[in-house]
Amino acid sequence: MLQIRPQSNESATVEAPSASSLLAGDNRDTEVGRVYSQIFDAVMDRRLLPGAKLTESTLCSVFSCSRATVRAALSALAHDKIVLLEANRGAFVWQPSEKETRDVFELRRDIESLILTRLSAMPDLEARLEALYAMVATEREAYELGDRISWIRLSNAFHVELARCIGNDELTALMHTLCARTTLIIAFHDSPGEKACSFYEHQEILQQLSQGNLGEAIRAMLHHLSDCEHRMNESRNERPSNPWLAFSVKR
Structure with a gap:
């Protein structure tokens, strides 16, 4: 796993949507x-x-x-x-309890695999993903500037917006809830932020999906979620x- 230590720059920020603004x-x-x-x-x-x-x-x-x-x-x-x-x-x-943690990640693996499958069949896929590519670029910028709050927001927003690309409001609302609970799970386990280079993984998912490699896109997503789950330490x-x-x- 590539590890990049973010630069310390508390005054530098980027534009990132608050989690509540993503609510339907x-x-x-x-x-x-x-x-x-x-x-x-x-x-x-x-x-x-x-x-x-x-x-x-x-x-x-x-x-x-x-x-x-x-x-x-x-x-x-x-x-x-x-x-x-x-x-x-x-x-x-x-x-979260241990069972709730397992259940949330299990459901996310199932739901996000479904989202990628649905997206892969859309004829205007590239147009739908255009905003997500820009979001990943901003996510990387926030990480490298050390803008922790914007980076956390964008990391979660990526998954919500990926679901929103399908156009199913109920699925988007479910994804929003799952991302919110995942954030709490990670905070509960005090996961060290400098190891979570999610923008690389997000970009890999988009690239595989854009190239028509659904199987590879799903594998990249499952690896991303599994890595997130296992990264949580015992503290x-x-x-x-x-x-x-x-x-x-x-x-």
């Missing part, structure tokens, strides 16, 4: 949607880590909103398995994030 039927213009989206993005950007406690009073202060709004947003996040609501304890960012970050700090980074 984005409702960030509502109060509940606004709170949902900002918590969701903080989790996806790994500013809020698995196990972090989400205190209602703190979130009300952060978002200048009512407890009813916070509770509705947390309930929606719990429905999407981003947050866990525990009786008499409160809300916590979801932490787990047990330090829950402070919600005040999580929302201090505006992207």
